[in-house]
Amino acid sequence: MAAVTGEVSWFCCGSAWGPCASTGRGACGTCTSGNFQHAWPNASQACLDITRPHVCGTSLARRTCGFVHYTTNLCNGARVGTSIADCGPQTDLFCGERACCGSSCGTNRIIDLTPAAYSAIASLSTGLRPCSVDTV
Amino acid sequence: MATTMDRRRLLSTAVLGGAGIAGATALGSLAPEAAFAAEPVKIEPGAPDPNFAEGRVTSITGSVVLLAGSDGALHRIQVTNGTSIWKFQPTTFDRLEKGDGMYVRGVRLPDGTLAADSLWANIVNLTAHIASVGRNVLHLDHHGKRLIGHVVPGTTAAVYNGTPAISDVSLLKVGGHVQVIGAWHPDTNEISIATVYAAN
Structure with missing residues:
Protein backbone atom coordinates (compact mmCIF):
# COMPACT_ATOMS: atom_id res chain seq x y z
CA MET A 1 0.00 0.00 0.00
CA ALA A 2 1.32 3.43 -0.91
CA ALA A 3 1.37 5.86 1.96
CA VAL A 4 -1.92 7.66 2.45
CA THR A 5 -1.89 11.27 3.58
CA GLY A 6 -4.62 12.70 5.79
CA GLU A 7 -5.35 13.73 9.38
CA VAL A 8 -4.73 11.86 12.62
CA SER A 9 -6.49 12.39 15.93
CA TRP A 10 -6.82 10.33 19.12
CA PHE A 11 -9.57 8.58 21.04
CA CYS A 12 -9.84 6.78 24.35
CA CYS A 13 -11.02 3.23 24.86
CA GLY A 14 -11.02 0.47 27.43
CA SER A 15 -11.03 1.27 31.12
CA ALA A 16 -11.11 5.04 31.46
CA TRP A 17 -12.12 8.03 33.55
CA GLY A 18 -14.52 10.89 32.86
CA PRO A 19 -16.52 11.06 29.64
CA CYS A 20 -14.29 8.32 28.23
CA ALA A 21 -15.59 5.81 30.73
CA SER A 22 -18.49 4.89 28.47
CA THR A 23 -16.50 4.18 25.30
CA GLY A 24 -15.84 0.44 25.73
CA ARG A 25 -13.22 -1.82 24.17
CA GLY A 26 -13.84 -0.93 20.53
CA ALA A 27 -15.08 -2.93 17.55
CA CYS A 28 -12.34 -5.54 17.95
CA GLY A 29 -12.94 -5.93 21.67
CA THR A 30 -9.28 -5.32 22.47
CA CYS A 31 -8.90 -1.55 22.57
CA THR A 32 -7.01 -0.02 25.49
CA SER A 33 -5.90 3.61 25.79
CA GLY A 34 -2.46 2.58 27.04
CA ASN A 35 -1.70 0.27 24.10
CA PHE A 36 -0.25 1.15 20.70
CA GLN A 37 -3.49 0.70 18.79
CA HIS A 38 -5.68 2.61 16.38
CA ALA A 39 -9.07 2.90 14.77
CA TRP A 40 -9.33 2.42 11.00
CA PRO A 41 -12.26 3.56 8.83
CA ASN A 42 -12.33 0.39 6.73
CA ALA A 43 -12.03 -2.32 9.38
CA SER A 44 -15.10 -4.09 7.94
CA GLN A 45 -17.97 -3.43 5.55
CA ALA A 46 -20.20 -2.46 8.46
CA CYS A 47 -17.51 -0.04 9.62
CA LEU A 48 -17.07 1.44 6.14
CA ASP A 49 -20.83 1.98 5.89
CA ILE A 50 -20.51 4.30 8.90
CA THR A 51 -17.24 6.10 8.27
CA ARG A 52 -17.63 6.52 4.46
CA PRO A 53 -14.22 7.98 3.57
CA HIS A 54 -15.01 7.46 -0.13
CA VAL A 55 -17.61 10.21 0.14
CA CYS A 56 -14.68 12.55 0.76
CA GLY A 57 -12.66 11.12 -2.13
CA THR A 58 -10.40 9.04 0.11
CA SER A 59 -9.93 5.37 -0.71
CA LEU A 60 -8.67 3.22 2.14
CA ALA A 61 -7.90 -0.49 1.92
CA ARG A 62 -9.85 -3.04 3.97
CA ARG A 63 -7.71 -3.85 7.02
CA THR A 64 -9.10 -5.91 9.85
CA CYS A 65 -8.47 -6.24 13.59
CA GLY A 66 -4.80 -6.56 14.47
CA PHE A 67 -3.43 -5.22 11.17
CA VAL A 68 -0.44 -2.93 11.70
CA HIS A 69 -0.14 0.59 10.28
CA TYR A 70 2.63 3.11 10.77
CA THR A 71 1.60 6.74 11.25
CA THR A 72 3.99 9.63 10.71
CA ASN A 73 3.26 13.07 12.18
CA LEU A 74 4.00 15.44 9.29
CA CYS A 75 4.75 18.26 11.74
CA ASN A 76 7.83 16.62 13.19
CA GLY A 77 8.50 13.33 11.37
CA ALA A 78 7.79 11.22 14.47
CA ARG A 79 6.42 7.77 13.63
CA VAL A 80 4.53 5.11 15.55
CA GLY A 81 3.38 1.59 14.70
CA THR A 82 -0.06 0.52 15.92
CA SER A 83 -2.55 -2.28 15.34
CA ILE A 84 -6.25 -1.96 14.48
CA ALA A 85 -8.54 -2.22 17.52
CA ASP A 86 -11.60 -0.20 16.51
CA CYS A 87 -13.61 1.31 13.68
CA GLY A 88 -13.15 5.01 13.01
CA PRO A 89 -12.77 7.91 12.60
CA GLN A 90 -16.05 8.94 11.02
CA THR A 91 -14.36 10.54 8.04
CA ASP A 92 -17.49 11.71 6.28
CA LEU A 93 -18.51 14.04 9.10
CA PHE A 94 -15.39 16.16 8.53
CA CYS A 95 -15.18 15.84 4.75
CA GLY A 96 -12.60 18.18 3.23
CA GLU A 97 -11.12 19.19 6.56
CA ARG A 98 -7.45 20.11 6.26
CA ALA A 99 -4.69 20.25 8.88
CA CYS A 100 -1.32 21.79 8.11
CA CYS A 101 2.07 22.41 9.63
CA GLY A 102 3.64 24.95 7.33
CA SER A 103 3.50 23.44 3.87
CA SER A 104 2.87 19.90 5.16
CA CYS A 105 -0.86 19.27 5.00
CA GLY A 106 -3.30 16.42 5.31
CA THR A 107 -6.93 16.37 4.18
CA ASN A 108 -9.66 14.16 5.67
CA ARG A 109 -9.52 12.11 8.85
CA ILE A 110 -8.03 8.71 8.12
CA ILE A 111 -6.86 7.32 11.46
CA ASP A 112 -7.42 7.72 15.20
CA LEU A 113 -4.70 6.63 17.63
CA THR A 114 -5.00 5.65 21.26
CA PRO A 115 -3.66 8.23 23.75
CA ALA A 116 -0.51 6.15 24.28
CA ALA A 117 0.23 6.06 20.55
CA TYR A 118 -0.73 9.66 19.75
CA SER A 119 1.28 11.00 22.67
CA ALA A 120 4.34 9.21 21.31
CA ILE A 121 4.32 11.44 18.22
CA ALA A 122 2.49 14.62 19.33
CA SER A 123 1.05 16.34 22.35
CA LEU A 124 -2.48 15.20 23.18
CA SER A 125 -3.51 18.85 23.42
CA THR A 126 -2.90 19.34 19.69
CA GLY A 127 -5.87 17.08 18.97
CA LEU A 128 -5.34 16.88 15.23
CA ARG A 129 -2.27 16.63 13.02
CA PRO A 130 -1.49 16.06 9.35
CA CYS A 131 -0.08 12.57 8.86
CA SER A 132 0.89 9.87 6.46
CA VAL A 133 -0.04 6.23 7.04
CA ASP A 134 1.70 3.24 5.55
CA THR A 135 2.24 -0.45 6.22
CA VAL A 136 6.01 -0.70 6.42
CA MET B 1 36.28 9.51 23.23
CA ALA B 2 32.93 11.19 23.13
CA THR B 3 30.41 9.94 25.66
CA THR B 4 26.76 9.84 24.64
CA MET B 5 23.85 9.86 27.03
CA ASP B 6 20.38 8.98 25.87
CA ARG B 7 17.23 10.65 27.16
CA ARG B 8 16.29 7.74 29.43
CA ARG B 9 19.65 7.72 31.17
CA LEU B 10 19.68 11.49 31.49
CA LEU B 11 16.20 11.60 33.03
CA SER B 12 16.97 8.68 35.32
CA THR B 13 20.10 10.35 36.51
CA ALA B 14 18.27 13.60 37.07
CA VAL B 15 15.43 12.02 39.01
CA LEU B 16 17.48 9.58 41.03
CA GLY B 17 20.16 12.13 41.74
CA GLY B 18 18.32 13.22 44.86
CA ALA B 19 19.36 16.79 45.38
CA GLY B 20 17.37 18.98 43.04
CA ILE B 21 15.36 17.52 40.23
CA ALA B 22 16.58 18.74 36.89
CA GLY B 23 14.77 16.29 34.65
CA ALA B 24 13.97 17.26 31.11
CA THR B 25 15.24 20.81 31.55
CA ALA B 26 18.70 19.32 31.39
CA LEU B 27 17.96 18.55 27.76
CA GLY B 28 17.62 22.21 26.95
CA SER B 29 14.54 23.87 25.57
CA LEU B 30 12.69 21.79 23.03
CA ALA B 31 9.79 23.09 20.97
CA PRO B 32 6.75 20.88 21.61
CA GLU B 33 6.74 19.14 18.23
CA ALA B 34 10.52 18.68 18.33
CA ALA B 35 10.26 17.08 21.76
CA PHE B 36 7.98 14.35 20.44
CA ALA B 37 10.30 13.71 17.52
CA ALA B 38 13.38 13.54 19.71
CA GLU B 39 13.29 9.81 20.35
CA PRO B 40 12.14 7.01 18.03
CA VAL B 41 9.29 4.84 19.26
CA LYS B 42 10.32 1.24 19.94
CA ILE B 43 7.17 -0.33 21.37
CA GLU B 44 5.68 -3.28 19.50
CA PRO B 45 2.43 -2.36 17.67
CA GLY B 46 -0.58 -3.41 19.73
CA ALA B 47 1.41 -3.73 22.94
CA PRO B 48 1.05 -1.69 26.13
CA ASP B 49 3.46 1.22 26.36
CA PRO B 50 5.43 1.01 29.63
CA ASN B 51 6.32 4.69 29.27
CA PHE B 52 2.68 5.77 29.39
CA ALA B 53 0.17 5.81 32.26
CA GLU B 54 -3.40 6.97 32.84
CA GLY B 55 -5.68 7.18 35.83
CA ARG B 56 -7.04 9.38 38.61
CA VAL B 57 -4.83 11.21 41.10
CA THR B 58 -5.10 9.71 44.56
CA SER B 59 -2.39 11.79 46.24
CA ILE B 60 0.28 14.39 45.60
CA THR B 61 3.31 14.36 47.87
CA GLY B 62 6.16 16.67 47.07
CA SER B 63 6.79 16.13 43.38
CA VAL B 64 5.32 12.64 43.31
CA VAL B 65 1.81 11.98 42.02
CA LEU B 66 0.12 8.66 42.70
CA LEU B 67 -2.34 7.54 40.05
CA ALA B 68 -4.99 4.87 40.33
CA GLY B 69 -5.16 3.46 36.81
CA SER B 70 -8.59 2.80 35.35
CA ASP B 71 -7.55 -0.84 34.91
CA GLY B 72 -6.67 -1.12 38.60
CA ALA B 73 -2.93 -0.60 38.25
CA LEU B 74 -1.17 1.90 40.49
CA HIS B 75 1.34 4.35 39.07
CA ARG B 76 3.97 6.47 40.81
CA ILE B 77 4.65 9.58 38.74
CA GLN B 78 7.74 11.71 39.34
CA VAL B 79 7.23 15.26 38.12
CA THR B 80 10.37 17.23 37.34
CA ASN B 81 11.12 20.87 36.62
CA GLY B 82 11.11 19.94 32.97
CA THR B 83 7.76 18.15 32.89
CA SER B 84 5.35 19.72 30.43
CA ILE B 85 1.98 20.06 32.21
CA TRP B 86 -1.38 20.72 30.55
CA LYS B 87 -4.62 21.34 32.41
CA PHE B 88 -6.98 23.13 30.05
CA GLN B 89 -3.90 25.08 29.00
CA PRO B 90 -0.17 24.82 29.68
CA THR B 91 0.19 25.23 33.43
CA THR B 92 2.25 24.49 36.50
CA PHE B 93 2.52 21.59 38.94
CA ASP B 94 0.68 23.43 41.73
CA ARG B 95 -2.53 23.38 39.66
CA LEU B 96 -2.79 19.59 39.85
CA GLU B 97 -5.32 18.25 42.34
CA LYS B 98 -6.43 15.00 43.88
CA GLY B 99 -9.19 13.55 41.73
CA ASP B 100 -7.80 14.83 38.43
CA GLY B 101 -7.84 12.38 35.57
CA MET B 102 -4.50 12.13 33.86
CA TYR B 103 -2.48 10.84 30.93
CA VAL B 104 1.29 10.78 31.44
CA ARG B 105 4.17 10.08 29.08
CA GLY B 106 7.70 9.73 30.37
CA VAL B 107 10.49 7.34 31.11
CA ARG B 108 10.02 4.24 33.27
CA LEU B 109 12.75 4.06 35.88
CA PRO B 110 14.19 0.85 37.30
CA ASP B 111 12.05 1.13 40.47
CA GLY B 112 8.86 1.37 38.40
CA THR B 113 8.40 5.11 38.82
CA LEU B 114 7.41 6.97 35.67
CA ALA B 115 9.51 10.14 35.29
CA ALA B 116 7.10 12.43 33.47
CA ASP B 117 8.09 14.22 30.28
CA SER B 118 4.51 15.31 29.56
CA LEU B 119 1.38 15.23 31.66
CA TRP B 120 -2.17 16.05 30.56
CA ALA B 121 -4.70 16.56 33.36
CA ASN B 122 -8.41 16.01 32.69
Whole structure:
Protein backbone atom coordinates (compact mmCIF):
# COMPACT_ATOMS: atom_id res chain seq x y z
CA MET A 1 0.00 0.00 0.00
CA ALA A 2 1.32 3.43 -0.91
CA ALA A 3 1.37 5.86 1.96
CA VAL A 4 -1.92 7.66 2.45
CA THR A 5 -1.89 11.27 3.58
CA GLY A 6 -4.62 12.70 5.79
CA GLU A 7 -5.35 13.73 9.38
CA VAL A 8 -4.73 11.86 12.62
CA SER A 9 -6.49 12.39 15.93
CA TRP A 10 -6.82 10.33 19.12
CA PHE A 11 -9.57 8.58 21.04
CA CYS A 12 -9.84 6.78 24.35
CA CYS A 13 -11.02 3.23 24.86
CA GLY A 14 -11.02 0.47 27.43
CA SER A 15 -11.03 1.27 31.12
CA ALA A 16 -11.11 5.04 31.46
CA TRP A 17 -12.12 8.03 33.55
CA GLY A 18 -14.52 10.89 32.86
CA PRO A 19 -16.52 11.06 29.64
CA CYS A 20 -14.29 8.32 28.23
CA ALA A 21 -15.59 5.81 30.73
CA SER A 22 -18.49 4.89 28.47
CA THR A 23 -16.50 4.18 25.30
CA GLY A 24 -15.84 0.44 25.73
CA ARG A 25 -13.22 -1.82 24.17
CA GLY A 26 -13.84 -0.93 20.53
CA ALA A 27 -15.08 -2.93 17.55
CA CYS A 28 -12.34 -5.54 17.95
CA GLY A 29 -12.94 -5.93 21.67
CA THR A 30 -9.28 -5.32 22.47
CA CYS A 31 -8.90 -1.55 22.57
CA THR A 32 -7.01 -0.02 25.49
CA SER A 33 -5.90 3.61 25.79
CA GLY A 34 -2.46 2.58 27.04
CA ASN A 35 -1.70 0.27 24.10
CA PHE A 36 -0.25 1.15 20.70
CA GLN A 37 -3.49 0.70 18.79
CA HIS A 38 -5.68 2.61 16.38
CA ALA A 39 -9.07 2.90 14.77
CA TRP A 40 -9.33 2.42 11.00
CA PRO A 41 -12.26 3.56 8.83
CA ASN A 42 -12.33 0.39 6.73
CA ALA A 43 -12.03 -2.32 9.38
CA SER A 44 -15.10 -4.09 7.94
CA GLN A 45 -17.97 -3.43 5.55
CA ALA A 46 -20.20 -2.46 8.46
CA CYS A 47 -17.51 -0.04 9.62
CA LEU A 48 -17.07 1.44 6.14
CA ASP A 49 -20.83 1.98 5.89
CA ILE A 50 -20.51 4.30 8.90
CA THR A 51 -17.24 6.10 8.27
CA ARG A 52 -17.63 6.52 4.46
CA PRO A 53 -14.22 7.98 3.57
CA HIS A 54 -15.01 7.46 -0.13
CA VAL A 55 -17.61 10.21 0.14
CA CYS A 56 -14.68 12.55 0.76
CA GLY A 57 -12.66 11.12 -2.13
CA THR A 58 -10.40 9.04 0.11
CA SER A 59 -9.93 5.37 -0.71
CA LEU A 60 -8.67 3.22 2.14
CA ALA A 61 -7.90 -0.49 1.92
CA ARG A 62 -9.85 -3.04 3.97
CA ARG A 63 -7.71 -3.85 7.02
CA THR A 64 -9.10 -5.91 9.85
CA CYS A 65 -8.47 -6.24 13.59
CA GLY A 66 -4.80 -6.56 14.47
CA PHE A 67 -3.43 -5.22 11.17
CA VAL A 68 -0.44 -2.93 11.70
CA HIS A 69 -0.14 0.59 10.28
CA TYR A 70 2.63 3.11 10.77
CA THR A 71 1.60 6.74 11.25
CA THR A 72 3.99 9.63 10.71
CA ASN A 73 3.26 13.07 12.18
CA LEU A 74 4.00 15.44 9.29
CA CYS A 75 4.75 18.26 11.74
CA ASN A 76 7.83 16.62 13.19
CA GLY A 77 8.50 13.33 11.37
CA ALA A 78 7.79 11.22 14.47
CA ARG A 79 6.42 7.77 13.63
CA VAL A 80 4.53 5.11 15.55
CA GLY A 81 3.38 1.59 14.70
CA THR A 82 -0.06 0.52 15.92
CA SER A 83 -2.55 -2.28 15.34
CA ILE A 84 -6.25 -1.96 14.48
CA ALA A 85 -8.54 -2.22 17.52
CA ASP A 86 -11.60 -0.20 16.51
CA CYS A 87 -13.61 1.31 13.68
CA GLY A 88 -13.15 5.01 13.01
CA PRO A 89 -12.77 7.91 12.60
CA GLN A 90 -16.05 8.94 11.02
CA THR A 91 -14.36 10.54 8.04
CA ASP A 92 -17.49 11.71 6.28
CA LEU A 93 -18.51 14.04 9.10
CA PHE A 94 -15.39 16.16 8.53
CA CYS A 95 -15.18 15.84 4.75
CA GLY A 96 -12.60 18.18 3.23
CA GLU A 97 -11.12 19.19 6.56
CA ARG A 98 -7.45 20.11 6.26
CA ALA A 99 -4.69 20.25 8.88
CA CYS A 100 -1.32 21.79 8.11
CA CYS A 101 2.07 22.41 9.63
CA GLY A 102 3.64 24.95 7.33
CA SER A 103 3.50 23.44 3.87
CA SER A 104 2.87 19.90 5.16
CA CYS A 105 -0.86 19.27 5.00
CA GLY A 106 -3.30 16.42 5.31
CA THR A 107 -6.93 16.37 4.18
CA ASN A 108 -9.66 14.16 5.67
CA ARG A 109 -9.52 12.11 8.85
CA ILE A 110 -8.03 8.71 8.12
CA ILE A 111 -6.86 7.32 11.46
CA ASP A 112 -7.42 7.72 15.20
CA LEU A 113 -4.70 6.63 17.63
CA THR A 114 -5.00 5.65 21.26
CA PRO A 115 -3.66 8.23 23.75
CA ALA A 116 -0.51 6.15 24.28
CA ALA A 117 0.23 6.06 20.55
CA TYR A 118 -0.73 9.66 19.75
CA SER A 119 1.28 11.00 22.67
CA ALA A 120 4.34 9.21 21.31
CA ILE A 121 4.32 11.44 18.22
CA ALA A 122 2.49 14.62 19.33
CA SER A 123 1.05 16.34 22.35
CA LEU A 124 -2.48 15.20 23.18
CA SER A 125 -3.51 18.85 23.42
CA THR A 126 -2.90 19.34 19.69
CA GLY A 127 -5.87 17.08 18.97
CA LEU A 128 -5.34 16.88 15.23
CA ARG A 129 -2.27 16.63 13.02
CA PRO A 130 -1.49 16.06 9.35
CA CYS A 131 -0.08 12.57 8.86
CA SER A 132 0.89 9.87 6.46
CA VAL A 133 -0.04 6.23 7.04
CA ASP A 134 1.70 3.24 5.55
CA THR A 135 2.24 -0.45 6.22
CA VAL A 136 6.01 -0.70 6.42
CA MET B 1 36.28 9.51 23.23
CA ALA B 2 32.93 11.19 23.13
CA THR B 3 30.41 9.94 25.66
CA THR B 4 26.76 9.84 24.64
CA MET B 5 23.85 9.86 27.03
CA ASP B 6 20.38 8.98 25.87
CA ARG B 7 17.23 10.65 27.16
CA ARG B 8 16.29 7.74 29.43
CA ARG B 9 19.65 7.72 31.17
CA LEU B 10 19.68 11.49 31.49
CA LEU B 11 16.20 11.60 33.03
CA SER B 12 16.97 8.68 35.32
CA THR B 13 20.10 10.35 36.51
CA ALA B 14 18.27 13.60 37.07
CA VAL B 15 15.43 12.02 39.01
CA LEU B 16 17.48 9.58 41.03
CA GLY B 17 20.16 12.13 41.74
CA GLY B 18 18.32 13.22 44.86
CA ALA B 19 19.36 16.79 45.38
CA GLY B 20 17.37 18.98 43.04
CA ILE B 21 15.36 17.52 40.23
CA ALA B 22 16.58 18.74 36.89
CA GLY B 23 14.77 16.29 34.65
CA ALA B 24 13.97 17.26 31.11
CA THR B 25 15.24 20.81 31.55
CA ALA B 26 18.70 19.32 31.39
CA LEU B 27 17.96 18.55 27.76
CA GLY B 28 17.62 22.21 26.95
CA SER B 29 14.54 23.87 25.57
CA LEU B 30 12.69 21.79 23.03
CA ALA B 31 9.79 23.09 20.97
CA PRO B 32 6.75 20.88 21.61
CA GLU B 33 6.74 19.14 18.23
CA ALA B 34 10.52 18.68 18.33
CA ALA B 35 10.26 17.08 21.76
CA PHE B 36 7.98 14.35 20.44
CA ALA B 37 10.30 13.71 17.52
CA ALA B 38 13.38 13.54 19.71
CA GLU B 39 13.29 9.81 20.35
CA PRO B 40 12.14 7.01 18.03
CA VAL B 41 9.29 4.84 19.26
CA LYS B 42 10.32 1.24 19.94
CA ILE B 43 7.17 -0.33 21.37
CA GLU B 44 5.68 -3.28 19.50
CA PRO B 45 2.43 -2.36 17.67
CA GLY B 46 -0.58 -3.41 19.73
CA ALA B 47 1.41 -3.73 22.94
CA PRO B 48 1.05 -1.69 26.13
CA ASP B 49 3.46 1.22 26.36
CA PRO B 50 5.43 1.01 29.63
CA ASN B 51 6.32 4.69 29.27
CA PHE B 52 2.68 5.77 29.39
CA ALA B 53 0.17 5.81 32.26
CA GLU B 54 -3.40 6.97 32.84
CA GLY B 55 -5.68 7.18 35.83
CA ARG B 56 -7.04 9.38 38.61
CA VAL B 57 -4.83 11.21 41.10
CA THR B 58 -5.10 9.71 44.56
CA SER B 59 -2.39 11.79 46.24
CA ILE B 60 0.28 14.39 45.60
CA THR B 61 3.31 14.36 47.87
CA GLY B 62 6.16 16.67 47.07
CA SER B 63 6.79 16.13 43.38
CA VAL B 64 5.32 12.64 43.31
CA VAL B 65 1.81 11.98 42.02
CA LEU B 66 0.12 8.66 42.70
CA LEU B 67 -2.34 7.54 40.05
CA ALA B 68 -4.99 4.87 40.33
CA GLY B 69 -5.16 3.46 36.81
CA SER B 70 -8.59 2.80 35.35
CA ASP B 71 -7.55 -0.84 34.91
CA GLY B 72 -6.67 -1.12 38.60
CA ALA B 73 -2.93 -0.60 38.25
CA LEU B 74 -1.17 1.90 40.49
CA HIS B 75 1.34 4.35 39.07
CA ARG B 76 3.97 6.47 40.81
CA ILE B 77 4.65 9.58 38.74
CA GLN B 78 7.74 11.71 39.34
CA VAL B 79 7.23 15.26 38.12
CA THR B 80 10.37 17.23 37.34
CA ASN B 81 11.12 20.87 36.62
CA GLY B 82 11.11 19.94 32.97
CA THR B 83 7.76 18.15 32.89
CA SER B 84 5.35 19.72 30.43
CA ILE B 85 1.98 20.06 32.21
CA TRP B 86 -1.38 20.72 30.55
CA LYS B 87 -4.62 21.34 32.41
CA PHE B 88 -6.98 23.13 30.05
CA GLN B 89 -3.90 25.08 29.00
CA PRO B 90 -0.17 24.82 29.68
CA THR B 91 0.19 25.23 33.43
CA THR B 92 2.25 24.49 36.50
CA PHE B 93 2.52 21.59 38.94
CA ASP B 94 0.68 23.43 41.73
CA ARG B 95 -2.53 23.38 39.66
CA LEU B 96 -2.79 19.59 39.85
CA GLU B 97 -5.32 18.25 42.34
CA LYS B 98 -6.43 15.00 43.88
CA GLY B 99 -9.19 13.55 41.73
CA ASP B 100 -7.80 14.83 38.43
CA GLY B 101 -7.84 12.38 35.57
CA MET B 102 -4.50 12.13 33.86
CA TYR B 103 -2.48 10.84 30.93
CA VAL B 104 1.29 10.78 31.44
CA ARG B 105 4.17 10.08 29.08
CA GLY B 106 7.70 9.73 30.37
CA VAL B 107 10.49 7.34 31.11
CA ARG B 108 10.02 4.24 33.27
CA LEU B 109 12.75 4.06 35.88
CA PRO B 110 14.19 0.85 37.30
CA ASP B 111 12.05 1.13 40.47
CA GLY B 112 8.86 1.37 38.40
CA THR B 113 8.40 5.11 38.82
CA LEU B 114 7.41 6.97 35.67
CA ALA B 115 9.51 10.14 35.29
CA ALA B 116 7.10 12.43 33.47
CA ASP B 117 8.09 14.22 30.28
CA SER B 118 4.51 15.31 29.56
CA LEU B 119 1.38 15.23 31.66
CA TRP B 120 -2.17 16.05 30.56
CA ALA B 121 -4.70 16.56 33.36
CA ASN B 122 -8.41 16.01 32.69
CA ILE B 123 -7.89 16.21 28.93
CA VAL B 124 -10.68 14.88 26.76
CA ASN B 125 -11.01 14.55 23.01
CA LEU B 126 -14.66 14.05 22.17
CA THR B 127 -16.75 13.88 19.07
CA ALA B 128 -20.26 15.14 19.67
CA HIS B 129 -23.32 16.86 18.23
CA ILE B 130 -24.31 20.32 19.40
CA ALA B 131 -27.71 19.96 21.05
CA SER B 132 -28.11 23.60 21.98
CA VAL B 133 -26.10 26.77 22.37
CA GLY B 134 -26.26 29.20 25.28
CA ARG B 135 -24.22 32.14 26.47
CA ASN B 136 -20.68 30.79 26.69
CA VAL B 137 -21.93 27.23 26.81
CA LEU B 138 -22.50 24.39 24.35
CA HIS B 139 -24.78 21.50 25.24
CA LEU B 140 -23.23 18.46 23.62
CA ASP B 141 -24.63 15.04 22.82
CA HIS B 142 -21.77 12.57 23.26
CA HIS B 143 -22.62 8.89 22.69
CA GLY B 144 -26.17 9.55 23.89
CA LYS B 145 -25.09 11.39 27.00
CA ARG B 146 -25.40 15.11 27.57
CA LEU B 147 -22.26 17.12 28.29
CA ILE B 148 -22.03 20.80 29.16
CA GLY B 149 -19.15 22.47 27.36
CA HIS B 150 -18.07 25.79 28.78
CA VAL B 151 -16.67 28.36 26.38
CA VAL B 152 -13.90 30.30 28.11
CA PRO B 153 -13.61 33.75 26.51
CA GLY B 154 -10.06 34.52 25.57
CA THR B 155 -8.96 30.90 25.71
CA THR B 156 -11.42 28.74 23.79
CA ALA B 157 -10.50 28.46 20.13
CA ALA B 158 -12.68 27.41 17.23
CA VAL B 159 -11.46 25.79 14.02
CA TYR B 160 -13.96 25.80 11.19
CA ASN B 161 -13.22 23.09 8.66
CA GLY B 162 -9.47 23.40 8.86
CA THR B 163 -9.23 27.18 8.79
CA PRO B 164 -6.91 28.87 11.31
CA ALA B 165 -8.21 28.89 14.89
CA ILE B 166 -10.21 31.93 15.96
CA SER B 167 -11.90 32.91 19.22
CA ASP B 168 -15.34 33.45 17.66
CA VAL B 169 -17.58 30.46 18.41
CA SER B 170 -20.73 32.10 17.08
CA LEU B 171 -20.52 30.14 13.82
CA LEU B 172 -21.18 26.86 15.62
CA LYS B 173 -24.61 25.52 14.75
CA VAL B 174 -27.14 23.44 16.64
CA GLY B 175 -27.09 19.95 15.15
CA GLY B 176 -23.55 20.39 13.92
CA HIS B 177 -20.88 17.77 14.46
CA VAL B 178 -17.81 18.80 16.41
CA GLN B 179 -14.60 17.47 17.90
CA VAL B 180 -13.75 19.02 21.24
CA ILE B 181 -10.40 19.14 23.00
CA GLY B 182 -11.13 20.20 26.54
CA ALA B 183 -10.66 19.70 30.23
CA TRP B 184 -13.13 17.60 32.20
CA HIS B 185 -14.44 18.97 35.50
CA PRO B 186 -13.88 15.87 37.65
CA ASP B 187 -16.96 13.92 38.70
CA THR B 188 -19.32 16.07 36.65
CA ASN B 189 -20.69 16.04 33.09
CA GLU B 190 -19.02 19.36 32.38
CA ILE B 191 -15.91 20.30 30.44
CA SER B 192 -14.09 23.51 29.59
CA ILE B 193 -13.52 23.76 25.86
CA ALA B 194 -9.96 24.43 24.72
CA THR B 195 -10.45 23.86 21.00
CA VAL B 196 -13.57 22.99 19.08
CA TYR B 197 -13.23 21.64 15.53
CA ALA B 198 -16.40 22.16 13.54
CA ALA B 199 -17.35 19.99 10.60
CA ASN B 200 -19.03 21.22 7.42
